[in-house]
Amino acid sequence: QKEVEQDPGPLSVPEGAIVSLNCTYSNSAFQYFMWYRQYSRKGPELLMYTYSSGNKEDGRFTAQVDKSSKYISLFIRDSQPSDSATYLCAIRASGSRLTFGEGTQLTVNP
């Protein structure tokens, strides 16, 4: 069983839609939860960082963590064509080693 599971998609939505991306994890030691965005042939860039259960909002992005269910989500409101990318969840325990999900490929159609 993988430590982090993420549906690879692809996911295609119309512009303006609300997008929901999800990951599940198996290790209770994981404490820090991140979402990265990766454009094609580019390195990942950090979108959201959180370490507690609950919601964290930044502009059109909301990260949600449910530690009891070992489930994390990223919501994108009013999605734009420029949001088209691969979204990777990443999780780590107390050290610095990140474990990534497979990534979900998102396309927002104008």
Add this chain to the structure above:
Amino acid sequence: GAVVSQHPSWVICKSGTSVKIECRSLDFQATTMFWYRQFPKQSLMLMATSNEGSKATYEQGVEKDKFLINHASLTLSTLTVTSAHPEDSSFYICSARFSRDRRNEQFFGPGTRLTVL
């Protein structure tokens, strides 16, 4: 935010040759750098972790004699793929961690696409 660069951005080489990839932290001192490999439509897989001035720690299944990592300074780490073969063709990404960052955030480089013919 912190900037990490990689050079070259892409490289094509013949089978059996060696290729060196550089990773630089441009505006901060990185005590720890990480090297990842990413195959098409797959996630990032950690290859090794390197701390400045010490030997790299390799993940299980990664050949340390094939993937040589040097982290000689706080701003530069290199990955050398020795005797490259077509199966080594991949997207190689480095990241760097700022020594005093409590969040342990990793800043990623833009990646290097290696094609071995």
